[in-house]
Amino acid sequence: MLTPLKFTILFYTSLIFFHIFSHATDFPPCNPQDKAVLLKVRDHFGGTTGRLSDWDNTTDCCSDWSFVGCGTTGKSYGRIDTVTFSRSWGLSGSIPSDFGDLPYLSFFILADNINVTGSLPKSLGKLKRLYHIEMDSNSLIGPIPKELLQLKSLKEVDLSNNKLSGPIPPAVSSLSSLTQFNVSNNQLCGPIPSGLKKFGKTSFDNNKCLCGPPLTPCK
Template structure:
């Protein structure tokens, strides 16, 4: 009997020691286990077990804050889970109050709208929900989440219009909403993004109308508005004071004089303007862009000689083809 009592005592001590040494916050663990359950217990999350520490590396996609020693879950990366049937984004995600980064991507069976419970994540800086079948509108509650730095909702089934209120986010650096079903116009309020806002990618949607002149205020580095139905003047996106590195406006209905815009951004690496209604001549300043790696102005209404020098003759004939009267190397000589 005494031996049995000693064994029981040893087991109790070991259990207590394990409980005391666990770094994971109990509320965080409960939320994570509920997320696992709400997603149908996918095999990728088989390491998420009630009797193990969620702050240990074995918990796939979970990271805890070791810098402040709070050990609260601050990163959740749910990428490529094999869901057995369609599931919505678990509302239990909102029960991780210290979450700073939320990545949910590459799940065809993830459906439904973005849950309002995400608005409870007041410390969230980075949110990515991409390559899923999540649908519905871009939620207005995002404008309440003042800590957001980047929003990536690319390649989903989102519809509706762009919320003008997104421009009120004081820390926002970039938005990526490519590959959805978003319609309507680009809000004029988007010109009021903070000074450090540098990335705007809205390609492969159903956007219409003119590009707002207010966007001239932004110091954008990466712009992708390709494969929409935008029309009119896009010259507001260029300028001597810009730090453009890549701009893609391909496959729209844009019409403006390319020869009159300023392309003095020294760091410009990519310029894609193909399949629009752009006219005028190619600016000679293109020859001075030493970092230019990609250029395509085909299928427009450009005229005149292609400026000689720089990297312009390194691009293939295809990059200049199907214009009104563009000529000179690598196209046939001007007559």
């Protein structure tokens, strides 16, 4: 069954492929600052011989690089607004804080890479346009940064199937636009913020000691 989340992923994956196979004249030129940020990300994940080897300084990131998409109108013209890494792509190491330096990034997937470790960078809290983030099925540890769950544009969040610990930041209760939220299968603990009561039990199952609606009452 095609769930809303899977439909969204399919839609944006199709959009990326449309960008890739369209004529080069359909692409805006890549913003040099965004390109420099992505080259830092490439170097973090193995450099020119790593899994992002096609991110080449001699080519244009909007038209020639895999996994990224650029805005085509207005202020976002030529700015990186989409990063969707393929699942099980074989990335390893921590998530670089440099992603926080892509100010137009709104749709971000880095999921199902078991060797992606470390914590969620606080710098993601700088992404004021971010509305969709999938970091599920990695090996992430540590707390969920409150800076991330304070982003007013957030609509869809999936951090499930990691090893995240600590509480769910209460600030998430102020996100009235949130339509999807999943932190199941982690090591989270503490009361579920009241603003998340609208999400079902499966969004929170299999954590260390989360409590409160829709789970069992806190003692």
